[in-house]
Amino acid sequence: MASLIDLLQSSIEKLMPPERLKISEWAERYRVLSPESSVEYGDWKNARVPYMVDVMNAINDPETEEITIQSSSQTSKTEAIIINPILYYMDKEPSPILLLCPTLNFAENFSRKRLTPAIRDCKSLQGKISTNSRDAANTLLYKEFHGGNITLAGSNSPATLSSHPIRIFLVEELDRTETTSEGDSVALGEKRTNNYYNRKKIKVSTPTLKGLSKIVKTYERGSREQFYVECPHCKAKQTLKFSQVIFKNSENKTDAKCARYRCEKCSQDWTEAHRYEAIKSGLWIAEKPENKRHRSFKINELYSLWRSLEQIVTDFLEKKDNPETLQVFVNTTLGEEFEIKGQAPDWQKLHARREKYNAQVPNRCVFLVGGVDVQEDRIQIEVVGWGRNFENWSIEYQTFFGDTASKEPWDKLEKYLEKTFKCEDGREIGILKVCIDANYNSQDVLKFCRKYYISSVIPIVGRDRQLEIIAPPRKIDVKGKKKYGSFRSYTVGSSTIKKEVYNALRQEKKIYKIDNKEIEAFPFGYCHFPENYNESYFMELTAEEAKKKKDKNGFFIYYWEKIRERNEALDCRVYSRAAAYIVGMDFFTEEDWERKEQEQPGGIKKRTFVHEQVERNNDKDLDSFEDFWES
Ligand SMILES: [Zn+2]
Incomplete structure (x- = not known):
């Protein structure tokens, strides 16, 4: 016979709202990666992106208003930090949502190839959103659902930003957004969230040029968190850096096939299996943990469980000799800013x-x-x-x-x-x-x-x-x-x-x-x-060039020379x-x-x-x- 307490307990449970899922838990249960946008389509598995779990869950934290991730391109950042939160809010906390993309064209493609298939395949959104493409409540750039809506906009067209208040503001590829003569879409988007005490501002990007990267500056304003993994040999916690990737064979020749990670503490090499294991048990450590309002994260491709070091090194060797391709490698693989050296501008x-x-x-x-x-x-x-x-x-x-x-x-x-x-x-x-x-x-x-x-x-x-x-x-x-x-x-x-x-x-x-x-x-x-x-101003402005020379220890140093x-x-x-x-x-x-x-x-x-x-x-x-x- 059930006791009075049990009875009370069960009736309280009936009155309680359904269990609160964190975004990562929600994704594990309902999210399906669509064949259009993912090589690894099928059910979402947090185990494939262990470093993204805490980033996703940071969005749920009532103390956190802003989430920034500076990342290389192969880390599932868009699936985890853009699409998962959008679908989660559509399903669990319907709200007005705005996704800002670099251009209108980008936004249309994003909707067609990534968001629309993701909504179609999401297990818990069935029947919650109109799939009739002729419906005015469901266009490429605007979709209504029960209790909310989502607008997709391009930073090159601030006029297309809806004027209504929004609670969830997401920016995809922040570094590629632009300010136009009509205004700054990122600033306008942020202003639209002012009416919501529980607003969220989510910014995602690979970085661009040194000193000019918006995502790097935004990252630096936040809690500055990096993902630390443990050396299988000496247990020293460290972040994964490309400078610790060794790709010389036993004859000291460059060879991508023998790429391996070397611990920065004990200098012992890791196997790829060691690297995967280390990543699975890694954790985020903040430089400014007190900044709970703005959590900012930084991650690179060395943390990816589906990119081998050999692939990354091969990519590097192909790109390293041309400044343009090297910039692509530094930005999209290492997730770092790129610095142009040398020549004065024209x-x-x-x-x-x-x-x-x-x-x-x-x-x-x-x-x-x-x-x-x-x-x-x-x-x-x-x-x-x-x-x-x-x-x-x-x-x-x-x-x-x-x-x-x-x-x-x-x-x-x-x-x-x-x-x-x-x-x-x-x-x-x-x-x-x-x-x-x-x-x-x-x-x-x-x-x-x-x-x-x-x-x-x-x-x-x-x-x-x-x-x-x-x-x-x-x-x-x-x-x-x-x-x-x-x-x-x-x-x-x-x-x-x-x-x-x-x-x-x-x-x-x-x-x-x-x-x-x-x-x-x-x-x-x-x-x-x-x-x-006048002309002489511009000649003065570009009057120096960075030159390279070897110092007495044989290291290259840069110095500025008047031309x-x-x-x-x-x-x-x-x-x-x-x-x-x-x-x-x-x-x-x-x-x-x-x-x-x-x-x-x-x-x-x-x-x-x-x-x-x-x-x-x-x-x-x-x-x-x-x-x-x-x-
Ligand atoms: Zn070690």
């Missing part, structure tokens, strides 16, 4: 693409910064405007002639920094931050900076071998005009920024024809130049990029961009109230950068 091509701005400061430009280069006989400044996706606009390039050991050119710069610039909507905005090169004439640069609030006019020193864009202040030896000394300064990774600038200068805009209307689309980091920029006499425009670019970094742009979320827009930023803040003090202090030389900050 200045004539850049000169030819100058454009007429609708106002001094075009619409999509959110804030202005300046980069100042100091030479013996001149000071030069470039004002650059930055917007979402690192799209940037050269606004003005100015030279103030005069001996920089005298007051004259500095007074002109001081006056210039008060200037405001007219936006398309009529607002006037000023310069938010300025970075000044303190390599030359450091004493005068420091004196000038002291007239302003800390961190609005910032003295910096360029370092070719520094990898980070900005490093914390450190002691720099300077040869001042009056005496030798040292001070502390922020250092800038000039070489890193130059590579980023050159990669960006190589980006080209695209023109799409949608509904008989031409739409311009700009890739991440695209640089705009105004009509009044033309004047290179100030490139230096100004580097310093203004550093200023944008100090503004915080590299880690801006969509909310940060919105806030910056509303702030109507501008105006370098001068310390006028301590004017006398500054004048007096300026009479003596500064011995240290601490003096500088403290006074």
Whole structure:
């Protein structure tokens, strides 16, 4: 006889909602891989993609709003992190869903070849969605289901984004999305989710060029999780890296057939079976576990259970000698950014693409910064405007002639920094931050900076071998005009920024024809130049090239060599990029961009109230950068 407690228990169970399945559990039960899109069609098995289980389940976590995965191409990321969540939400938590693809064409193909077959073959969606292709509630780019709907859109056509609120926003191939003259689809999509407290933003992509990859920047904003596996010999936990793949035979000759993984700790080789076993029991470890709101993951093809190391190495050997195919290997197999080295971009091509701005400061430009280069006989400044996706606009390039050991050119710069610039909507905005090169004439640069609030006019020193864009202040030896000394300064990774600038200068805009209307689309980091920029600016901007040489230990190092006499425009670019970094742009979320827009930023803040003090202090030389900050 059932006890009272048992009776109560069973009636409570009847009243409870059905068991909550996590996305991975749901997929194991209901998902079927369709023959159209998968070599391994049939029932979904989590065991085939062990590293994806936690990524999928992170989407269910109420504390998590954003999920990012930077990945190579053969890791089932689209099946696991795009299609599984879409079908899960259609089935279990019907909501309005938006899937953003790089282009409209991509979206149509995606719907036809991947999403529609996946819906058709899903065991639990039978009868829940109309399969009549003539039904207006089920088109290629829009499908209704009980309690929700899904829209597919292309980033090249923001106009096709529906205007209703959405709860689940997914971006497929984030790095290939573009900003168009009509707006930024990714930003618009994110805004549409604002009404839902339980919104999810899911971004998936293989990366592209170094410094310009959106997925890499998004990954870095999140919890930064990597998949650690255990060495079968020494048990050391490690991530799988291509640099640990050995493909030399016993005669020390390159041979893909003997490709094997070598433990980075004990240097013992693993068999392929060891690698598979290690992956099956691997786990994600976060660099920033406190960031639960945004979980970001990174994975590469070495974790794939259906790609052998031999296949991967064969692929590498085929692609390694041509920069274009090598980029494909680095992006799609290693899931890493690719860095272009060497050649300066073609200045004539850049000169030819100058454009007429609708106002001094075009619409999509959110804030202005300046980069100042100091030479013996001149000071030069470039004002650059930055917007979402690192799209940037050269606004003005100015030279103030005069001996920089005298007051004259500095007074002109001081006056210039008060200037405001007219936006398309009529607002006037000023310069938010300025970075000044303190390599030359450091004493005068420091004196000038002291007239302003800390961190609005910032003295910096360029370092070719520094990898980070900005490093914390450190002691720099300077040869001042009056005496030798040292001070502390922020250092800038000039070489890193130059590579980023050159990669960006190589980006080209695209023109799409949608509904008989031409739409311009700009890739991440695209640089705009105004009509009044002259030829010499572009020659200066592209005046250096990265060259390779062997250091004393026989390793290749890169250094920058001038190919033309004047290179100030490139230096100004580097310093203004550093200023944008100090503004915080590299880690801006969509909310940060919105806030910056509303702030109507501008105006370098001068310390006028301590004017006398500054004048007096300026009479003596500064011995240290601490003096500088403290006074
Ligand atoms: Zn080991």
